[in-house]
Each structure stands twice: as structure tokens, then as C-alpha cells.
Amino acid sequence: MPTLPLYRDDFYLSTAEAYVSAVHDDGAIELDQTCFYAASGGQPGDTGFLERADGSRIMLGETRHGADKSIILHHPLELFHSDMLKNPTADQSAPVVGEKLVLHVDWPRRYRLMRMHTACHLLSVVCPFPITGAAVGEEESRVDFDMSETIDKDAVTAELMRLVNENHPISVTWITDAELAANPGIVKSKNVRPPMGLGRVSLVCIGENSAVDSQPCGGTHVSETQEVGAIHIAKIEKKGKENRRFRIRFGVPE
Template identity: 75%
Template sequence: MTVSTTQKTEALFRDDFYLSTCEGRVIDVLEDGGIVLDRTCFYATSGGQPGDLGFLERSDGSRIEIAITRTGATKDVIVHVPSEEQARLEVGEDIVAHIDWPRRYKLMRMHTACHLLSVVCPYPITGAAVGEDESRVDFDMSETIDKDAVTAKMMALVRENHPITLRWITDDELLANPDIVKSKNVRPPVGLGRVSLVCIGEDAAIDSQPCGGTHVSETQEVGDIHIAKIEKKGKENRRFRIRFGPPETAA
């Protein structure tokens, strides 16, 4: 049975990227089996970052494996879509949500690496996709640039271990300052009343940009990364592929 609700999901990950488990209550079960909780630590797919995987633990200890996390009818509703052949939860049921933490942490490191790349290459971003082992960022640029030089500059930022913090601004403040958005095609998540600014360095000395994804708390947590390839995707578009590990271990 599908239960209609106007309740919203409290997205705990927005204030604590390191929260890997939380208690919640089922407030809706959709026709496709998607589960809406009153609160969750699961990140929903958006802005180039995939949603979290993991499981919901029932009071009897059994698990509902989650295959994808997405937003619902609005961005403040988060839907946990179970894998096939999972038991169906009931509205009102209390559960404990557990994300796949090793996977999430890799995505946090990778997403942060994409921000560092945007510092080293200060061009408009035309597209991006965050992955567990490789990410890509597309820039509106025609210049020729050496991938090893870019890697060296990114790793310098990693080793300097700059703090990474969040600062919240209102939707109106963002609309009044459109130049802080680096992406040409993907707009920050507005409509929730506030937008998070990801700030790198003391007093955002290195970078500050609106982003709704998850990130690590200091640049050294990113670890070894390198630019594996720079591809020409048009006269004025370059695609950078970021991978973990030093260049000599690249496949």
C-alpha cells in the first residue's frame, strides 16, 4: 500500500558528512518499493555524485539492502530504493540506517579532489561526475595544459593540508552573487532555503563554491591522486580524468 505524505526527510548528511549510521522512521513507501524516512544519513544522487548504498536494519535484526538513493517529488524528500527481492517495510516502522562507509569515504575524497582541480584549473566547469575510482571534470577551455603539472599542483594542495569547512548562505544570497558558481550547466541545489558553500583553507583562502555534495574535512585526507588523462571534447572543452594513486601506478 502506498501512503501519501507531505512530510520531508531530515538530511543529516548535510551537517555531518562523517555520519555513517542513524535511527529513522518510515514515513512513506512508494509504489516501486522506495522507502522514505523521516531522517537519514544516506546521500541522494545529485550534482554528479552518486547516491549512497547500504542497508536499513529492522528491529528484528534483518536487513533491507539499498541499491540506490535518490530524491523524490521534491529535493527535500529522500528515497531509499531497495535491491530486488527485499522485504517490504511498513509506514511507522523504526529502523537503523547504515551507509556503505568505505564507498562513501572514497566518494568524499574524490569529490574533494574535483574541487582541488577546479582551483588549479580556474575555468568554467561544463560537466562533472564523481566516481569511486575515477572522476571527470569538463572545463570550458582551449588551452593546452600538462597533466603532470596539474597533478603536482593538486598534490601540493593535498600535502599542505588545508581545512575544509561548510558555510551556509540563503538562496537569496546565492542569487545575488551568481559569480561564485563555477559550473556553467549544473546549478547548486536551491529551493531548500539555504545553500552550502564548501570552503577550502583558513577563511576560504583557497576556494569557496556552492556545492551540495559530501567532502572530507582536510585536504590531506584526499590522499594520492593524479590526472590520468586530458581529453579534447570540442574546440573549447577539455575533460580531465582524476584517479587515486600516484601517476606511476596508473593503469
């Protein structure tokens, strides 16, 4: 059965209740709904834990999609009981179909990824070139652009921080898959397409009336640019004649 992705409508939802809909042979758990973001578009999947009725925890590694984007798989790291240290033989059985669980996202990690992902959007505003690749990380992200121009990283940092400090609102609107297909030019990435096949696609809009930016994206983002905090371009690398890799990090330049 398809998993209802609660995070698509609320990026700040860090806990929710759900029922187990399937347990795979490798231990992966499907739920009827989830607030765990599944890895996609360069953003890692969420980690955290699933809490059972007896208080025990199923610790999760990265959350991923299944055979298609409608399925979300929660991959356990281990099953942890609060009394495990006292009783190493405590039952660690897998959950069963129909079991009710409480979902807990590792919020500090998710929030850093939200801030970083938003920073990548701001970078695409400062550097309006086609994107050839991207990866969002907790400490550092990278965005690759199809460009040959020489550009000063300190100047880019200054423009990024200008957008951050102006504290533009960030919102999400929705368009249909058909509307996106009819307007392919709104996609900045050359190699990664926004998630389609679920009937609707989210547009991440920055600024009043999308004055700063608007682009399709299925990732999670903060609600205003000021939440991104201090960021800077640590390095610009030449990756071919017409490709430049920008590395974004939190904090101020050293």
C-alpha cells in the first residue's frame, strides 16, 4: 500500500502515529503514513526511532523509497529496549502488521538538513546557471553548475548572507504533474527531476509572491531564510571545462 508522506505538507512535523502495513524479509518496515523523509533529490533520508506500545524503540537508519516513490521503507539499525543494559536477552522481535507505533524523527539532524537544503536554493538564485548535481549534508553541501565563468567565493557568500538576512518567507504551493510537464523550463536541474507520479508536485517559493525564487522540489525546507543561519562558500572547484562545484558550509569563513 502507498505510504502517506506527512512531511510533504508539514516540514516541521517531527512525531506522528502510524500503523505497520508491511515488514520485509530484510527488516524494512512500511507504515500507512510517516513523517520520515525518504532520501531523494540529493537530500538524505531521515533517521530516528519508532516507539512501540511497551516503550521499546526501533532505531532507524536512513529512510528510503521502495520499488517506487509511493512506498517509503524504514530500515532498522537495531531494536532497543530501555532495559536492555539490565537484561541483554530482552525481546527484540520485529513489529507486526497492524501494530501501532509512534514515530520520532531525529529533529536536530533533520533541521540542519532543512537549513542546508534551503541554502542550496539560495545559491541557485545567486548563481543562476543550470544545476548538474547536488548533495545536501549536515555539515557541508555541494551544488554543481553548468558554468565556465570565474566567480569569487567571498562575493557569493556575501550575496547568500544578504538573502538570509533579508529574512524572506518560504512557502510551498502545488502544481499537477501535467502542469510541470507543460512547463519544463521551471526546473533548474539538468540531471535530477522533481518527484512525479504522485499526482502533484511541490513548488518551493522564496519571497513574497515568489519574488526571490520558485522551483519544483520534493525536499524539506525552513519557513524563512533567516533560519538558514550563517553560511559560506568554502570552496569552488573546477570539475571540467564548463562545470563548477560549490561547497557550502555552516558558519563564517575561517
